[in-house]
Amino acid sequence: MNQPTLPPFDIERQLKYWKMCLDRPLPHHYLSNEANRMALAWFIINSITILTPDLDESVGARTESSRSDSSVVARTESPTSDSSVVAQTESSTTSKQLISPISPEDKPKLRQWVLSHQQPGGGFASTSSLVFPLHAHEQWAAETGTETTERSGMANAPGTLFALQLLALLADDDDPAGAFNGVDRVQTLRWLKRLQREDGSFGEVLRQLPGQGWFIGGGYDMRYCYIAAAIRWMLRDEELPADQPGYVEDIDTKRLMMYISMCQSYSGGFAGSSRDEAHAGYAYCALAAIRLLDRPLETLPGYYHSELIYKIIPDMSRLNRWLAWRQFVYLDPNTPSVELDPSSSASVEDGDIVNFLLPKSPADLSLLTAEDKSASLLVASNGRTNKVADTCYTWWVGAALANANQSAFLHKNPLFDWRASRRFLLEKMAHPIGGFSKYPGGPPDVYHSCFGLAALGLMLEPGLEHVDPDFAVPLNTVKVIEKARAKLFEQPKRASALALDLQKMGVEMGGSSTPKWMQTLYGFT
């Protein structure tokens, strides 16, 4: 293909949209997401972070040698290395650093807000309306991980994932390792283990139902499997021996992988359960979940190669094929330049036409995509076969393809047409007031706006943070998570060393031999 022109991307306008979402209450129509407020918060903070890359390399996470390596790669491999692209995008995305609307003074306060959702039984509530005053938790028995009252079980799997990542996104610049200060790692992992069902899948909440005992709520949904794998990776240390304080029994990863493998559909994509239709969001979740189960605790972002996906996914080539086929040439219903297949789908949503329009024949399409016309080609992605275009699927499909090909550099992925996908996002989905919409011509919303940015971040859009395809957060934030996790483990180690010293001292001062309980418990004589 010749070098097509690229539309400019107005980063400042995007930031303006997010500043509005940060400073003002979200409008009433977000009510249906009231139960997922932590996710809304994550969309806002993550997007602002993607939009305001830290160009000052002296700051914490940036000084890592690994980061510098990937920065170098990012720079040399970024789309700007195409001279024609530079000319196109320079006007809008120069190296000018945008100031984050989140001030350093606000970060500790916002982290405090996130932490206020942590539940005594581990995990985080997904919304403030499920956070009870402290006295409500009096009957919680922390030691056993059991509880007697309903109110203790307000933790929610997505809420916990987003809360942990928010803490990393909101880390102090001069203390990235302190991001998880205040996180109850042990209780959260214990709680996570209890979310796993017999068949290996995960739910999102635990509730006591009258007469039925504990119930794992949330349906059979690949998202929870992914979320469980992600929380596990963010908080777990494989190396920790079972007799050390801070050790928590792992989730049943074998059964989790078994469950995921059974969810690959005949078409190659993944469904929420073995019975259902393949869905790009679930395909992303399945792939990323398996990758996270063998992702090293510290990685060079974008470079780690998962062997596990080939072992667990029954048919990798069919998955690739299905993902590649999620892309389609977007045809505008208003200006049909080709004859359309009357049976292809278009539906009206809130007054706008959303569509999966097909040309009458492949010959018509080939005319449209002929070399001289491909410069203006728009490629959308759908979530399911024969479904309509949607911003977020450019992310789910693109990121899944990045993961399937084990490379965070989506613009080098042979299975993904990043130029035409980017053009589709900017020309059809980017809204004049900033943000991205679900369908062409629709209003922007925080969910689609965030994943539109994440998709562009994965395509190494100049001026944006490079995004980790396993998490949809900037690579720098993943580095913060790694440091914050490491610090959580230092604490119990230090504490237990101190406890041992004190005990030894006590034994010596008493002049007696070590009591038996101490021998068995700590293994010293």
Place this chain on the structure above:
Amino acid sequence: MPPKGKKAKNGKSADSSSTPGEASTAASLEPFPPAEPGPSTSTAENKPKGWTVFVQSQIFFDITQPPTPTWIDRSVLEGKGGAEAAALWLAPRLAVTHRLFYPNELGKVLGPKSQEEIWKAVNNSPTFPLRVIKRRQKAQSFGIDSRGREVGTYTLPEFEAREERRIKLSCLLLLSNRFSELRDRERRGFDKSVVVTEQEYLEEKARRKEMAQLQKKLYGTQGMAKEGKLALDPEWDDVTPIKLEEPEKALAAIAYTADYAEAMSYLRAVMHAKEYSPRCLKLTEYIIEMNPAHYTVWLYRAANIFALKLSIPDEFVWLNAVALENLKNYQIWHHRHLLVENYWPVIASDPRAIAKFAEDERDFLTKILAEDTKNYHVWSYRSYLVGKLNLYSDPEELQSIEDMIDADVRNNSAWSHRFFLVFLDPKNSSPGVPATQPDSKVPGHLVDREIAYAKEKIELAPQNQSGWHYLRGVLAKGARPLTSVEEFAASFVVGLGEGENEDVRSTHALELLAESYIGKEEPEKADLCFSRLAEKWDRIREGYWEWLRQQS
């Protein structure tokens, strides 16, 4: 309030409603309005226009606050000119009193000239009490009404109307207290004869609504003890809502209504108390109406149903209506799933009950899928139901799916459900075999049947991905090679690589041909297919075709 001999009461009630404040206006503190002698009777209607509560109040103050001895020195009265001073002291009082209450009487006693002289003396005298009288420096506020207006600036009829409301509110409050007393006594249960009837509940509910309206009219929303729908409902009197307090810095607050905030604060309270009761069930319905996407509310609803052992079929009826109103909502389907899990033991041993239930559910699913043919959550529930009720080989289920594919051959959800029905039927499949893998337990005739079905539907729409996915899926399941449909695929491709003659009716067919050639180890033929796809027929996947060619 007009005088009419109710002076004392008027003064008192005005005082009781007032709160000390500085909300008065200078204009309202004018001295007497100019005398307007004329025909009048002593009623409020005949008071000069603009005679406000403030004016009235000032007059009463002046009359009822006799000058103190320090103000008029007795020696003045007793000494020289004492009589004159005494007269001056007395005259205006007489005048004022008369003017207020006996406007006509004054005219009878004094001629116009005499009256004029008195007023002149009153106005000019430097020692006259009205000039030097120790007046309140600031008018006392009579309170601010719901629109922010000072009650002191009310005209007397306006004030009267307000008083009416206050009296009514007091009476209603008494009745309401009486109701609460009764209800508490009933709850204590010592006196079995005390019973609060349904009628009384309804009356109390209406009463509180009226009280809230009166309160709002009188005082606005400020200082109102109870305002929300639930706070006004006597049924919720014993619950102290747990309000949500936002810290200084919070993220993603949503501008929701006061009703929603109130309902959530009551939900928090009852969840905290682990209460399961009919009123809690009603509360969940109320919240679901406002926000059907709150999973916790649904789980709490389910908990109430199980705790109260309510009828699950009744819940299905209610749920059907809610589902039809909220097509995009998926919590509804989890709730339904949970209900079925709990209903199943009741019907498990009764084949007729199962058949009836299956039929009802299918009717409902058909109805809701007609509204949204590809709703993932509905399909997901449907496949769950098939597994639960073992409907895999139910001819009606298969027919229903065939109807949907006939209606829209591109409905991939229906295709997917068909694959599930045919190939995941425990009767015809081995457990634990992934969908993409061959399964020797699948009967050959089913594989043949489904291949034929897919081919037939592909002929209708050759570029339809659903049909080709399905065909490939069936072939893999039945361990049939791609070469077995090579001829079929080739029928959509004419003169490949032959320039002008080349025509491709389906890129999926061309792709399948390429893979079939690879399987037969005919790489040149496969290469041609891939390059024609990359160069002409499916350019947006150019990289994919190149990648496949390198892999083969």
